[in-house]
Amino acid sequence: MQTLLSEQARLLPRAAEAESILRSCVHCGFCNATCPTYQLLGDELDGPRGRIYLIKQVLEGHAPTAKTQLHLDRCLSCRNCETTCPSGVDYHNLLDIGRAVVDAAVPRPAGQRLLRQSLRAVVPNPGLFKRLINTGERLRALLPEALQAKLPRNVRPAGERTTARHPRQVLILEGCVQPSLSPNTNAATARVLDRLQIGVIPVSQAGCCGAVDYHLDAQEAGLNRARRNIDAWWPSIENGAEAIVQTASGCGAFIKDYGHLLSHDPAYALRAGRVSALARDLVEVLRDEPLEQFKVNAATRIAFHCPCTLQHAQKLGGAVEALLNRLGFNLTPVPDSHLCCGSAGTWSLTQPELSRQLRDNRLNALESGQPQLIVTANIGCQIHLDGAGRTPVRHWIELVEEALI
Known part of the structure; x- marks a missing residue:
């Protein structure tokens, strides 16, 4: 696409990347055929091609508007x-560049600012998240239906988490909300890895991967x-940790981007690339790993929802299904398994109506x-x-852990 960036846009740190x-x-x-929001709304500007055109206009010197911001916000x-795309x-890096320029130029209404700042806090x-979840559980019956839907059902306690040391060691990202919403996920991961003689190194200083801030105007x-x-x-990487494991594919997709996003930071570029x-x-x-060494009682009939961050960002579509089949x-078969469920990090809270439509379609x-x-x-x-x-x-x-005998 022929592009002529404005003089102001050429001063952006990622101007050359955007132009390329x-x-x-x-x-x-072709992108519109698989875009969830274009399928729902039928608006060219709510598909990738239209959003690319909007970003192109802004970077060529056209003033962005609240409408520009809305169409970019609607992207999952x-x-x-x-x-x-053939x-x-x-696209996602162009969208990040475009959103930053638009958000700097177009003030958001007070309600939107409050919501986004609250989510970032x-x-x-x-x-803090755990305290709010616990309070929500106590007041569940009094909460609006939309908030009740964000509280977990039947939370399974984490159970005992092994701290055994093994020659093979990995790091694990604990996550922000997962310890409260699904505390057994990382605990089950540690137990399965322990059975494979892989130890998990606890690093309490590591926190949120950064995706929440990054995708909410910060x-x-x-x-x-x-x-x-x-x-x-x-320090653990220098001592031989062989991997940084993520059990949340959204976090994993962002960590795998550290090397690219910090490539121009002289203090972090090399280390960020190593982490990614x-x-x-x-x-x-x-x-x-040789999971076949364990006996497996896999009687439950299951459907696998492959998150977008796993199949489209990390290019691991089919990997979990292959492991489970193995x-x-x-x-069970899942039609249109490439489509989004409408969660998309905090998107389900900033775009609740569209999110519910996508969720119900995915569940069907x-x-x-x-x-x-x-x-x-x-x-x-x-x-x-x-x-x-x-x-x-x-x-x-x-x-998987429950099925291993």
Whole structure:
């Protein structure tokens, strides 16, 4: 696509990257065929091609408006369009660049600012988040239905978490909301890894991956969280930790981007690249291990929801399904498994109506094979889908641990 950045845009730190991405787009429109918001709204500006055009206009000197901001806000960042695109357009990085420029130029209404600031204050803070969840549980009956749906159903306690040392050691990202919403996920992961003679190194100084801030108008704050995590993990990396394991694919996708996002930071570029190279979704670790040495009782009929951050961002579509099939689980077919459930981090809170429509569409597809249980690989998807009060939804590692004999 022919592009001529304005003089002001050329001063942006990522101007060359933005221009390169814009020039790679041939405007074929294949992306719209798999865009969840375009499918719901039928508006060209609520599809990737239209959003690229809006960003192009802004970077060429046209003043952005609240309408520009709305169409960019409606994007889930699911990256389905990147999987579909025959030209390899790096859409999500262009979107991040465009959003930063638009958000700097277009003040948000007070209600939006309050919501986004509240989410940034609460979600990355595990202690505060847990206190609010506990309060919500006590007041559940008094809360609006939309808030009740965000509270977990039937939380399983973490149980004993092994601290055994093994020659093989990995780091694990504890996460922000997962310790409160699904505390058994990382505990089950540690127990399964322990049975494989892989130890988990606890690093309490590591916190939120940074994605929440980064995608809520605070990109530098998100990058500062990335820097703190790199500092926290670095001593263990130097001592031979072989991987940084994530059980939430949304966090994993962002950590794998640290190297790119901090490539221009002389103090962190090399270490960020090393961290991204060591980042592994849990399935990337377990698929290479001899799980067949254990007996497996896999009688439950399940459907797997593959999060967008796993299949489109990390390019691991089919990996969990292959592992579950290998262990003998009975997976039901899921039509349109490439589509988003509408969680998308905090998007379900900033775009609740569209999010519910996508959730219900996804559940209809997941339930079409009449599974007893739905499993997924991302805490946001898990809570969002489970909040409909239909088929129970859990993390797949919990099911695997329970099935190992």
